[in-house]
Amino acid sequence: MRYLKQFAVILTVTCIGEIIKYMIDLPVPGSIYGLILMLILLMTGAVKLEAVKDAADFLVEIMPLMFIPAAAGLLDSYAMLQEMLLPLIVIIPLTTCLVVMVSGKVTELVLKMGKGGKKDA
Amino acid sequence: MHEFFAESATAGVVLSFLAYYVGLQINKRFKLAILNPLLIAMALVIVFLLAFDIDYETYNSSARYLSYLLTPATVSLAIPMYQKLELLKKEPAAIFCGILSGVLTSLLSILILSALFGLSHEQYVTLLPKSITTAIGMGVSEELGGMAVITTASIIITGIFGNIAADALWKLFHITEPIAKGISIGTAAHAFGTAKALEIGETEGAMSSLSIVVSGLCTVVLANIFAGFM
Numbered sequence: 001m002r003y004l005k006q007f008a009v010i011l012t013v014t015c016i017g018e019i020i021k022y023m024i025d026l027p028v029p030g031s032i033y034g035l036i037l038m039l040i041l042l043m044t045g046a047v048k049l050e051a052v053k054d055a056a057d058f059l060v061e062i063m064p065l066m067f068i069p070a071a072a073g074l075l076d077s078y079a080m081l082q083e084m085l086l087p088l089i090v091i092i093p094l095t096t097c098l099v100v101m102v103s104g105k106v107t108e109l110v111l112k113m114g115k116g117g118k119k120d121a
Numbered sequence: 122m123h124e125f126f127a128e129s130a131t132a133g134v135v136l137s138f139l140a141y142y143v144g145l146q147i148n149k150r151f152k153l154a155i156l157n158p159l160l161i162a163m164a165l166v167i168v169f170l171l172a173f174d175i176d177y178e179t180y181n182s183s184a185r186y187l188s189y190l191l192t193p194a195t196v197s198l199a200i201p202m203y204q205k206l207e208l209l210k211k212e213p214a215a216i217f218c219g220i221l222s223g224v225l226t227s228l229l230s231i232l233i234l235s236a237l238f239g240l241s242h243e244q245y246v247t248l249l250p251k252s253i254t255t256a257i258g259m260g261v262s263e264e265l266g267g268m269a270v271i272t273t274a275s276i277i278i279t280g281i282f283g284n285i286a287a288d289a290l291w292k293l294f295h296i297t298e299p300i301a302k303g304i305s306i307g308t309a310a311h312a313f314g315t316a317k318a319l320e321i322g323e324t325e326g327a328m329s330s331l332s333i334v335v336s337g338l339c340t341v342v343l344a345n346i347f348a349g350f351m
Protein backbone atom coordinates (compact mmCIF):
# COMPACT_ATOMS: atom_id res chain seq x y z
CA MET A 1 0.00 0.00 0.00
CA ARG A 2 2.84 2.34 0.92
CA TYR A 3 4.37 2.19 -2.57
CA LEU A 4 0.96 2.42 -4.20
CA LYS A 5 0.12 5.66 -2.36
CA GLN A 6 3.53 7.18 -3.02
CA PHE A 7 3.42 6.28 -6.69
CA ALA A 8 -0.09 7.73 -6.91
CA VAL A 9 1.11 11.07 -5.48
CA ILE A 10 4.03 11.22 -7.93
CA LEU A 11 1.82 10.35 -10.91
CA THR A 12 -0.80 12.93 -9.86
CA VAL A 13 1.81 15.69 -9.66
CA THR A 14 3.21 14.49 -13.02
CA CYS A 15 -0.26 14.68 -14.52
CA ILE A 16 -0.80 18.22 -13.20
CA GLY A 17 2.56 19.09 -14.82
CA GLU A 18 1.20 17.77 -18.10
CA ILE A 19 -1.98 19.82 -17.69
CA ILE A 20 0.16 22.96 -17.15
CA LYS A 21 2.13 22.11 -20.30
CA TYR A 22 -1.15 21.74 -22.19
CA MET A 23 -2.17 25.26 -21.15
CA ILE A 24 1.17 27.06 -21.66
CA ASP A 25 2.45 27.12 -25.23
CA LEU A 26 6.22 26.81 -24.59
CA PRO A 27 8.71 24.07 -25.53
CA VAL A 28 8.87 23.02 -21.86
CA PRO A 29 7.80 19.44 -21.09
CA GLY A 30 5.25 18.52 -18.40
CA SER A 31 7.98 16.74 -16.43
CA ILE A 32 9.76 20.06 -15.73
CA TYR A 33 6.55 21.76 -14.51
CA GLY A 34 5.89 18.62 -12.45
CA LEU A 35 9.37 18.77 -10.91
CA ILE A 36 8.98 22.43 -9.96
CA LEU A 37 5.47 21.78 -8.60
CA MET A 38 6.70 18.80 -6.55
CA LEU A 39 9.47 20.95 -5.09
CA ILE A 40 6.98 23.68 -4.14
CA LEU A 41 4.63 21.11 -2.55
CA LEU A 42 7.51 19.72 -0.48
CA MET A 43 8.73 23.19 0.52
CA THR A 44 5.27 24.34 1.64
CA GLY A 45 4.68 21.06 3.48
CA ALA A 46 1.60 20.26 1.38
CA VAL A 47 3.32 16.97 0.52
CA LYS A 48 5.48 15.37 3.21
CA LEU A 49 8.82 13.87 2.20
CA GLU A 50 7.80 10.48 3.65
CA ALA A 51 4.72 10.51 1.44
CA VAL A 52 6.80 10.19 -1.75
CA LYS A 53 10.38 9.31 -0.79
CA ASP A 54 10.55 5.52 -1.27
CA ALA A 55 8.84 5.44 -4.65
CA ALA A 56 10.78 8.50 -5.83
CA ASP A 57 14.10 6.97 -4.76
CA PHE A 58 13.22 3.84 -6.68
CA LEU A 59 12.35 5.75 -9.86
CA VAL A 60 15.51 7.88 -9.64
CA GLU A 61 17.63 4.79 -9.02
CA ILE A 62 16.43 2.96 -12.15
CA MET A 63 16.57 6.12 -14.29
CA PRO A 64 19.67 5.04 -16.30
CA LEU A 65 17.67 2.03 -17.47
CA MET A 66 15.04 4.35 -18.97
CA PHE A 67 17.60 5.85 -21.35
CA ILE A 68 18.38 2.53 -23.05
CA PRO A 69 15.41 2.50 -25.49
CA ALA A 70 16.24 6.07 -26.60
CA ALA A 71 19.96 5.25 -26.88
CA ALA A 72 19.26 2.13 -28.94
CA GLY A 73 17.08 4.39 -31.12
CA LEU A 74 20.31 5.86 -32.53
CA LEU A 75 20.16 2.73 -34.73
CA ASP A 76 17.21 4.27 -36.57
CA SER A 77 18.51 7.84 -36.85
CA TYR A 78 21.97 6.73 -37.99
CA ALA A 79 21.11 7.22 -41.68
CA MET A 80 20.04 10.82 -41.00
CA LEU A 81 23.12 11.49 -38.89
CA GLN A 82 25.51 10.46 -41.66
CA GLU A 83 25.31 13.67 -43.65
CA MET A 84 26.74 15.66 -40.72
CA LEU A 85 28.70 12.90 -39.05
CA LEU A 86 32.10 14.64 -39.01
CA PRO A 87 30.85 17.93 -37.52
CA LEU A 88 28.88 15.93 -34.92
CA ILE A 89 31.89 13.81 -33.93
CA VAL A 90 33.91 16.99 -33.33
CA ILE A 91 31.28 19.43 -32.02
CA ILE A 92 29.52 17.19 -29.47
CA PRO A 93 32.54 16.04 -27.41
CA LEU A 94 34.36 19.36 -27.69
CA THR A 95 31.45 21.58 -26.60
CA THR A 96 30.48 19.13 -23.82
CA CYS A 97 34.04 19.27 -22.40
CA LEU A 98 34.01 23.07 -22.59
CA VAL A 99 30.70 23.31 -20.73
CA VAL A 100 31.92 21.04 -17.92
CA MET A 101 35.10 23.09 -17.61
CA VAL A 102 33.52 26.56 -17.65
CA SER A 103 30.47 25.86 -15.47
CA GLY A 104 32.52 23.79 -12.99
CA LYS A 105 35.25 26.40 -12.70
CA VAL A 106 32.84 29.36 -12.49
CA THR A 107 30.88 27.59 -9.72
CA GLU A 108 34.06 26.95 -7.72
CA LEU A 109 35.27 30.51 -8.27
CA VAL A 110 32.04 32.09 -6.99
CA LEU A 111 31.98 29.64 -4.06
CA LYS A 112 35.51 30.71 -3.14
CA MET A 113 34.67 34.40 -3.48
CA GLY A 114 31.72 33.90 -1.11
CA LYS A 115 33.92 32.19 1.46
CA GLY A 116 36.63 34.86 1.12
CA GLY A 117 34.07 37.63 1.63
CA LYS A 118 32.73 36.01 4.80
CA LYS A 119 36.23 35.81 6.26
CA ASP A 120 36.79 39.52 5.68
CA ALA A 121 33.54 40.46 7.38
CA MET B 122 11.91 -13.90 -32.95
CA HIS B 123 10.59 -10.82 -34.72
CA GLU B 124 6.98 -11.92 -34.33
CA PHE B 125 7.47 -12.77 -30.68
CA PHE B 126 8.97 -9.34 -30.01
CA ALA B 127 6.09 -7.68 -31.83
CA GLU B 128 3.51 -9.42 -29.62
CA SER B 129 5.34 -9.41 -26.30
CA ALA B 130 4.63 -6.70 -23.73
CA THR B 131 7.85 -7.38 -21.83
CA ALA B 132 10.53 -8.62 -24.28
CA GLY B 133 11.99 -5.16 -24.95
CA VAL B 134 12.02 -4.28 -21.26
CA VAL B 135 13.69 -7.57 -20.30
CA LEU B 136 16.26 -7.23 -23.07
CA SER B 137 17.09 -3.71 -21.84
CA PHE B 138 17.32 -4.94 -18.24
CA LEU B 139 19.64 -7.82 -19.14
CA ALA B 140 21.82 -5.62 -21.33
CA TYR B 141 22.14 -3.06 -18.53
CA TYR B 142 22.92 -5.78 -15.98
CA VAL B 143 25.70 -7.14 -18.20
CA GLY B 144 26.94 -3.57 -18.64
CA LEU B 145 27.05 -3.05 -14.86
CA GLN B 146 28.94 -6.31 -14.33
CA ILE B 147 31.52 -5.54 -17.04
CA ASN B 148 31.95 -2.04 -15.63
CA LYS B 149 32.44 -3.39 -12.09
CA ARG B 150 35.02 -5.91 -13.26
CA PHE B 151 37.20 -3.65 -15.40
CA LYS B 152 36.60 -0.20 -13.86
CA LEU B 153 37.26 1.60 -17.12
CA ALA B 154 35.24 4.73 -17.91
CA ILE B 155 34.82 3.73 -21.55
CA LEU B 156 33.14 0.48 -20.41
CA ASN B 157 30.17 2.57 -19.33
CA PRO B 158 27.10 0.46 -18.39
CA LEU B 159 24.78 2.60 -20.50
CA LEU B 160 27.08 2.44 -23.53
CA ILE B 161 27.48 -1.35 -23.21
CA ALA B 162 23.71 -1.80 -22.78
CA MET B 163 23.03 0.31 -25.89
CA ALA B 164 25.59 -1.64 -27.92
CA LEU B 165 24.25 -5.01 -26.74
CA VAL B 166 20.65 -4.08 -27.57
CA ILE B 167 21.65 -2.84 -31.03
CA VAL B 168 23.73 -5.97 -31.76
CA PHE B 169 20.87 -8.18 -30.55
CA LEU B 170 18.34 -6.40 -32.77
CA LEU B 171 20.62 -6.60 -35.81
CA ALA B 172 21.53 -10.26 -35.16
CA PHE B 173 17.91 -11.38 -34.90
CA ASP B 174 16.67 -8.99 -37.57
CA ILE B 175 14.25 -7.22 -35.24
CA ASP B 176 13.56 -3.62 -36.17
CA TYR B 177 13.76 -0.84 -33.62
CA GLU B 178 10.02 -0.09 -33.74
CA THR B 179 9.25 -3.69 -32.81
CA TYR B 180 11.70 -3.64 -29.89
CA ASN B 181 10.35 -0.28 -28.80
CA SER B 182 6.72 -1.48 -28.83
CA SER B 183 7.46 -2.97 -25.39
CA ALA B 184 10.68 -1.12 -24.42
CA ARG B 185 8.78 2.19 -24.57
CA TYR B 186 7.19 1.31 -21.21
CA LEU B 187 10.61 2.04 -19.75
CA SER B 188 10.66 5.42 -21.49
CA TYR B 189 7.18 6.20 -20.13
CA LEU B 190 8.65 6.11 -16.62
CA LEU B 191 11.01 8.96 -17.49
CA THR B 192 8.35 11.62 -16.87
CA PRO B 193 7.50 10.58 -13.29
CA ALA B 194 11.22 9.87 -12.67
CA THR B 195 12.09 13.43 -13.71
CA VAL B 196 9.39 14.77 -11.35
CA SER B 197 10.94 12.57 -8.64
CA LEU B 198 14.24 14.45 -9.03
CA ALA B 199 12.51 17.08 -6.86
CA ILE B 200 13.13 14.78 -3.87
CA PRO B 201 16.98 14.76 -3.94
CA MET B 202 16.78 18.51 -4.67
CA TYR B 203 14.51 19.13 -1.70
CA GLN B 204 16.85 17.20 0.60
CA LYS B 205 19.67 19.57 -0.37
CA LEU B 206 17.55 22.71 -0.27
CA GLU B 207 19.71 24.34 2.42
CA LEU B 208 22.68 24.29 0.08
CA LEU B 209 20.65 25.94 -2.63
CA LYS B 210 19.57 28.71 -0.28
CA LYS B 211 23.14 29.15 0.94
CA GLU B 212 24.94 29.34 -2.41
CA PRO B 213 22.44 30.72 -4.95
CA ALA B 214 25.03 32.98 -6.65
CA ALA B 215 27.59 30.23 -7.30
CA ILE B 216 24.90 27.84 -8.52
CA PHE B 217 23.22 30.32 -10.85
CA CYS B 218 26.50 31.74 -12.25
CA GLY B 219 27.79 28.19 -12.84
CA ILE B 220 24.70 27.13 -14.79
CA LEU B 221 24.37 30.36 -16.80
CA SER B 222 28.06 30.37 -17.77
CA GLY B 223 27.68 26.75 -18.88
CA VAL B 224 24.63 27.50 -21.03
CA LEU B 225 26.38 30.47 -22.66
CA THR B 226 29.52 28.39 -23.28
CA SER B 227 27.43 25.68 -24.91
CA LEU B 228 25.58 28.07 -27.24
CA LEU B 229 28.68 30.13 -28.08
CA SER B 230 30.94 27.14 -28.78
CA ILE B 231 28.26 25.57 -31.00
CA LEU B 232 27.96 28.89 -32.88
CA ILE B 233 31.71 29.15 -33.46
CA LEU B 234 32.18 25.49 -34.46
CA SER B 235 29.13 25.53 -36.74
CA ALA B 236 30.59 28.56 -38.51
CA LEU B 237 33.97 26.81 -38.81
CA PHE B 238 32.36 23.70 -40.29
CA GLY B 239 30.23 25.83 -42.64
CA LEU B 240 26.98 24.28 -41.37
CA SER B 241 23.66 25.58 -42.67
CA HIS B 242 21.33 27.61 -40.41
CA GLU B 243 19.10 24.54 -40.18
CA GLN B 244 21.98 22.33 -39.02
CA TYR B 245 23.17 25.02 -36.58
CA VAL B 246 19.81 25.41 -34.81
CA THR B 247 19.49 21.61 -34.76
CA LEU B 248 22.61 21.45 -32.57
CA LEU B 249 21.93 24.50 -30.36
CA PRO B 250 19.84 22.67 -27.70
CA LYS B 251 22.10 19.58 -27.58
CA SER B 252 23.09 19.92 -23.89
CA ILE B 253 19.56 20.13 -22.44
CA THR B 254 17.00 17.48 -21.63
CA THR B 255 15.41 15.76 -24.66
CA ALA B 256 11.84 16.98 -24.32
CA ILE B 257 12.85 20.67 -24.06
CA GLY B 258 15.60 20.31 -26.67
CA MET B 259 13.27 18.80 -29.28
CA GLY B 260 10.76 21.59 -28.76
CA VAL B 261 13.43 24.30 -29.07
CA SER B 262 14.83 22.69 -32.23
CA GLU B 263 11.40 22.45 -33.86
CA GLU B 264 10.52 26.01 -32.98
CA LEU B 265 13.77 27.34 -34.49
CA GLY B 266 13.32 25.29 -37.68
CA GLY B 267 15.81 22.53 -36.88
CA MET B 268 15.65 18.78 -37.50
CA ALA B 269 14.16 17.33 -34.29
CA VAL B 270 15.31 13.75 -34.97
CA ILE B 271 18.96 14.81 -35.26
CA THR B 272 18.57 17.07 -32.21
CA THR B 273 17.32 14.09 -30.20
CA ALA B 274 20.23 11.94 -31.40
CA SER B 275 22.72 14.73 -30.58
CA ILE B 276 21.23 15.12 -27.09
CA ILE B 277 21.55 11.38 -26.46
CA ILE B 278 25.14 11.25 -27.79
CA THR B 279 25.99 14.27 -25.61
CA GLY B 280 24.45 12.49 -22.60
CA ILE B 281 26.34 9.25 -23.16
CA PHE B 282 29.59 11.16 -23.73
CA GLY B 283 29.08 13.25 -20.58
CA ASN B 284 28.20 10.18 -18.52
CA ILE B 285 31.39 8.42 -19.66
CA ALA B 286 33.77 11.40 -19.55
CA ALA B 287 32.60 13.13 -16.34
CA ASP B 288 35.18 11.64 -13.97
CA ALA B 289 38.09 12.23 -16.35
CA LEU B 290 36.98 15.83 -17.04
CA TRP B 291 36.66 16.75 -13.35
CA LYS B 292 40.14 15.38 -12.77
CA LEU B 293 41.56 17.11 -15.84
CA PHE B 294 40.16 20.53 -14.89
CA HIS B 295 40.70 20.04 -11.12
CA ILE B 296 37.02 20.40 -10.29
CA THR B 297 36.70 19.04 -6.74
CA GLU B 298 33.73 20.77 -5.02
CA PRO B 299 30.64 18.48 -5.02
CA ILE B 300 28.45 21.47 -5.92
CA ALA B 301 30.63 22.31 -8.92
CA LYS B 302 30.72 18.69 -10.07
CA GLY B 303 26.93 18.44 -10.01
CA ILE B 304 26.36 21.79 -11.71
CA SER B 305 28.90 21.12 -14.46
CA ILE B 306 27.66 17.66 -15.43
CA GLY B 307 23.96 18.59 -15.21
CA THR B 308 24.48 21.66 -17.38
CA ALA B 309 26.64 19.79 -19.91
CA ALA B 310 24.84 16.46 -20.12
CA HIS B 311 21.28 16.81 -18.69
CA ALA B 312 19.64 13.69 -17.22
CA PHE B 313 22.34 11.25 -18.43
CA GLY B 314 24.91 13.34 -16.58
CA THR B 315 22.61 13.54 -13.56
CA ALA B 316 22.47 9.73 -13.44
CA LYS B 317 26.25 9.82 -13.09
CA ALA B 318 26.10 12.60 -10.47
CA LEU B 319 23.59 10.63 -8.37
CA GLU B 320 25.99 7.67 -8.31
CA ILE B 321 28.71 9.83 -6.77
CA GLY B 322 26.83 11.67 -4.04
CA GLU B 323 23.67 13.37 -2.81
CA THR B 324 24.98 16.91 -3.28
CA GLU B 325 26.23 16.16 -6.80
CA GLY B 326 22.89 14.56 -7.68
CA ALA B 327 20.78 17.39 -6.30
CA MET B 328 22.85 20.09 -8.02
CA SER B 329 22.78 18.19 -11.30
CA SER B 330 18.98 17.78 -11.09
CA LEU B 331 18.63 21.50 -10.50
CA SER B 332 20.88 22.20 -13.49
CA ILE B 333 18.59 20.23 -15.82
CA VAL B 334 15.71 22.55 -14.96
CA VAL B 335 17.58 25.86 -14.91
CA SER B 336 19.79 25.22 -17.97
CA GLY B 337 16.79 23.91 -19.89
CA LEU B 338 14.74 27.04 -19.17
CA CYS B 339 17.71 29.38 -19.86
CA THR B 340 18.29 27.63 -23.19
CA VAL B 341 14.65 28.09 -24.23
CA VAL B 342 15.17 31.85 -23.97
CA LEU B 343 18.80 32.19 -25.12
CA ALA B 344 18.63 29.77 -28.08
CA ASN B 345 16.09 32.12 -29.67
CA ILE B 346 18.66 34.93 -29.52
CA PHE B 347 21.58 32.76 -30.68
CA ALA B 348 19.53 31.47 -33.64
CA GLY B 349 19.74 34.98 -35.09
CA PHE B 350 23.56 35.00 -35.08
CA MET B 351 24.05 32.59 -37.99
